[in-house]
Amino acid sequence: MNQPAVATVAAEPILAVQNIEVVYNDVILVLRGVSLEVAEGEIVALLGANGAGKTTLLRAVTGLLEVHRGNITKGTVSFLGRRSNLDDTSRLVRNGLSQVMEGRRIFAELSVEENLRSGAYTVRSRQAVNEAHDRVVDLFPVLAERARSTAGYLSGGEQQMLAIGRALMASPKLLLLDEPSLGLAPLLVQQVRYIIRDINAQGTSVLLVEQNAAMALSIADRAYVMENGRIVRDGTGAELLADADIREFYLGVGETGHRSFRDVKTYRRRKRWSA
Amino acid sequence: MIQLLQGLFDGVAMGAQYSVIVLGFVVIYRATGIINFAQGGFVLIGAYVTYNVSQTWGWNFYLALLVSILVTAGVSMVVQRILLQWVLRETVGVALLLVLWAVFYFNGWGHVSAVATAAVVGLIGYGVTRRIEQHLGTGQTKELPVFGSIMVTIGLLFVIKQIVPSIWGFSELNMGDPWGLNVTKVGGLVLSHAKLWTIGLMAAALVAFFAVNRYTKIGVAMRATHFDHEAAVAQGISLRVVFAVAFGIAGGVAALAGTTAGAGIAQLTPNLDLVVFFAFPAMILGGFDSPGGAVLGGVIIGIVQNLTKVYQPEWDLQWLGVGFDRVAVYIVMLLVLMVRPYGLFGTKEVHRV
Numbered sequence: 001m002n003q004p005a006v007a008t009v010a011a012e013p014i015l016a017v018q019n020i021e022v023v024y025n026d027v028i029l030v031l032r033g034v035s036l037e038v039a040e041g042e043i044v045a046l047l048g049a050n051g052a053g054k055t056t057l058l059r060a061v062t063g064l065l066e067v068h069r070g071n072i073t074k075g076t077v078s079f080l081g082r083r084s085n086l087d088d089t090s091r092l093v094r095n096g097l098s099q100v101m102e103g104r105r106i107f108a109e110l111s112v113e114e115n116l117r118s119g120a121y122t123v124r125s126r127q128a129v130n131e132a133h134d135r136v137v138d139l140f141p142v143l144a145e146r147a148r149s150t151a152g153y154l155s156g157g158e159q160q161m162l163a164i165g166r167a168l169m170a171s172p173k174l175l176l177l178d179e180p181s182l183g184l185a186p187l188l189v190q191q192v193r194y195i196i197r198d199i200n201a202q203g204t205s206v207l208l209v210e211q212n213a214a215m216a217l218s219i220a221d222r223a224y225v226m227e228n229g230r231i232v233r234d235g236t237g238a239e240l241l242a243d244a245d246i247r248e249f250y251l252g253v254g255e256t257g258h259r260s261f262r263d264v265k266t267y268r269r270r271k272r273w274s275a
Numbered sequence: 276m277i278q279l280l281q282g283l284f285d286g287v288a289m290g291a292q293y294s295v296i297v298l299g300f301v302v303i304y305r306a307t308g309i310i311n312f313a314q315g316g317f318v319l320i321g322a323y324v325t326y327n328v329s330q331t332w333g334w335n336f337y338l339a340l341l342v343s344i345l346v347t348a349g350v351s352m353v354v355q356r357i358l359l360q361w362v363l364r365e366t367v368g369v370a371l372l373l374v375l376w377a378v379f380y381f382n383g384w385g386h387v388s389a390v391a392t393a394a395v396v397g398l399i400g401y402g403v404t405r406r407i408e409q410h411l412g413t414g415q416t417k418e419l420p421v422f423g424s425i426m427v428t429i430g431l432l433f434v435i436k437q438i439v440p441s442i443w444g445f446s447e448l449n450m451g452d453p454w455g456l457n458v459t460k461v462g463g464l465v466l467s468h469a470k471l472w473t474i475g476l477m478a479a480a481l482v483a484f485f486a487v488n489r490y491t492k493i494g495v496a497m498r499a500t501h502f503d504h505e506a507a508v509a510q511g512i513s514l515r516v517v518f519a520v521a522f523g524i525a526g527g528v529a530a531l532a533g534t535t536a537g538a539g540i541a542q543l544t545p546n547l548d549l550v551v552f553f554a555f556p557a558m559i560l561g562g563f564d565s566p567g568g569a570v571l572g573g574v575i576i577g578i579v580q581n582l583t584k585v586y587q588p589e590w591d592l593q594w595l596g597v598g599f600d601r602v603a604v605y606i607v608m609l610l611v612l613m614v615r616p617y618g619l620f621g622t623k624e625v626h627r628v
C-alpha cells in the first residue's frame with residue numbers, strides 16, 4: 001500500500017479488526033463494534049474487566065467462535081492483509097497465527113513432548129519442526145527435562161510455559177496470549193513478562209490479553225481498554241500507565257489512596273462520554 | 276484341563292473379534308462423541324465385499340480381504356463427510372457418481388465404463404463445488420449435533436441392511452477363505468485354522484492401531500482432540516481430518532471383523548451384523564473411550580461366553596437355557612459396572628466442548 005501510515009500504527013498491520021460485532025447463540029450480543037490493530041513487530045495489550053469480551057475478541061480472530069456457537073455478524077477481520085473472517089483455524093495457524101488459550105488448556109493426558117508436537121501439527125517440514133523445537137527448549141529448558149512426563153503432572157507455572165511453548169512450535173508471526181499470568185506467583189509473572197519480550201525480540205508480534213495491567217502495560221507498545229464489548233480507550237503503553245483512570249481501576253493505585261462508590265460513578269460517566 | 280484350555284482358546288478367538296469391533300466404536304466415539312450404530316452395517320459391507328471379490332471375481336482371498344478393508348474404510352469416510360458433516364462438495368461428487376452410474380448402467384453400459392465415466396463427472400462436480408464454496412467463503416466444518424448424528428447412524432444401519440441382501444441375496448454363502456474346517460491338534464487341543472488366523476489378524480490390526488495412535492502425528496492429533504476438542508482446533512488440528520481418519524479406521528477394522536466372522540462353511544448371511552450386539556457389552560466393560568479397554572473388554576467377554584458354553588452342561592446348569600452364554604456376558608458386565616461404573620478403563624468425564 002502506498003498510503004501514509006496511520007498515526008498510531010507504525011507499520012502495515014499484521015492483524016486488523018474492523019468494527020466487528022459478535023453474537024453468541026444468535027442472540028447474545030457480546031462485541032459491539034470493536035476495532036483493533038496489531039502492527040508487525042508490536043506488542044499490543046488488551047485490558048478489560050471480567051466479561052468485557054476479550055476472549056471473545058480472540059476467538060473472533062482465530063476462528064474459534066464456531067466451537068462456541070458464536071458468529072461475527074458485522075465487520076471484518078484481516079490477518080496479513082487478507083480477509084480472514086471465514087478461514088478455519090487450521091489455515092490461520094498454518095499462515096502464522098498461534099494462540100495461548102485462557103486457562104492454558106494443555107493436553108494433560110499427553111506427554112510434554114506430544115503437547116509440543118501437537119503445536120507443530122500444521123508444520124509440514126520435519127526440519128522446521130526440529131528448529132522450532134530447539135528454540136522452544138532454549139526458551140524453556142524445563143520442557144526438555146520433563147519431555148516424557150505426563151503434562152498434567154507439571155506445576156501450574158510449567159504448564160503455562162508448555163502452553164506458550166506449544167504455541168511457538170508453529171513459529172507464528174503473531175502470537176495471541178490470553179491471560180498468561182493468571183494464577184502465577186509474582187516471580188513467575190516476571191518470567192512470563194521477560195519471555196514475551198524475548199519472543200517479540202525474535203520477531204513475533206504479540207497481542208496480549210491481561211488482567212495484570214501493570215505487567216502488560218510495562219511491555220506493551222500500545223494498549224486498548226475494553227469495557228462491555230467496546231474499546232473505550234487506547235494509547236501507547238506509557239500513556240495508559242500514566243492515565244489516572246487506568247491507574248485507579250486497573251492498577252488499583254488511586255490518586256487519593258482510596259476508592260469510593262461516587263468515584264466509580266464518575267468514572268462510569270466519564271467513560272460513557274469517551275466511548 | 277483340556278476343556279478349560281479349549282474354552283480359553285475359543286474365547287480368545289471370539290474375543291479378538293469383539294475387540295476389533297469395539298475398537299471401531301471407541302475410535303469414533305473418542306473423535307466425535309457419537310456412538311456409531313452403523314458399525315454393524317460396515318461389518319456387513321466388509322464381509323460381502325470380501326465375498327464378492329474373492330468368490331465372484333475369483334481373486335486371492337487375502338487380496339480380497341485387503342480390498343474389502345480399503346473399500347469399507349472409504350465407504351465409512353464418505354458416509355461421515357456426507358451424512359454427518361454435510362460437506363457439500365463431497366455430497367455433490369458422490370451423488371453425481373451414484374446417479375450417473377445407475378443411469379449409465381441401466382442404459383446398457385458395463386459396470387466398469389459406467390463407474391469410470393460417472394467418477395470423472397463426479398470429480399468435476401466436486402472440483403466445481405469446491406471452487407464455488409471457496410469463492411463464497413463457505414464450506415467450513417459443520418457438525419450435526421451428537422443426538423442427531425446417532426439417529427443418522429441408526430437410520431444408516433437399516434439402509435445398509437436393506438441394500439446388502441438386495442445385492443447379494445439372503446442365502447448362506449461361502450466366503451472362499453482358505454481356512455475352511457482345517458484344524459491343527461496340539462495334545463488334546465483342537466486349534467481351528469480359522470480361529471488361529473482370526474487371532475493373528477486381529478492382533479496385527481490392534482498392534483497397528485496402537486502404533487499409529489501412539490507414535491504418529493495423526494495419532495497425537497486424535498488423542499489431543501479426544502482430550503480437548505477446542506484446544507486441539509486451536510493448534511490447527513483439522514477436525515475434518517481427525518474425523519475422517521477415525522471413520523476410516525472404524526470401517527477398516529469392521530471389514531476385518533466381518534470377514535473373519537463370516538469365514539467358514541456357509542457362515543455369511545445378512546444377519547452377520549448381529550455380532551456387533553454381542554460385542555457391545557465389551558465396549559461398556561472396557562469403558563467407552565479407551566482403546567485398551569476395548570481389547571481387554573472384548574477378550575473377557577469372548578472368554579466368559581465360551582467358558583459358559585463349556586461348563587454349563589458340565590455343572591448341570593442346562594435349565595438356564597440354550598443361549599445362556601450370551602446372558603452370562605451381560606451378568607459379568609453388570610457386576611463389573613457395580614464396582615467400576617465407568618468400565619475398566621473409562622474416564623469419568625468426557626472432555627468435549
Ligand SMILES: Nc1ncnc2c1ncn2[C@@H]1O[C@H](COP(=O)(O)OP(=O)(O)OP(=O)(O)O)[C@@H](O)[C@H]1O
Binds near residue numbers: 028052054102
Ligand atoms: N460460549 C458463550 N456463549 C454465550 N455467551 C458467552 C460465551 N462465552 C462468553 N460469553 C459471554 O460473553 C461475554 C464476554 O465474555 P469473554 O469470555 O469474552 O470475556 P473476557 O473479557 O474474556 O472475561 P475474563 O476476563 O473473565 O476472561 C460474557 O458476558 C460472557 O458471559
Ligand SMILES: [Mg+2]
Binds near residue numbers: 055056102178
Ligand atoms: Mg477471558
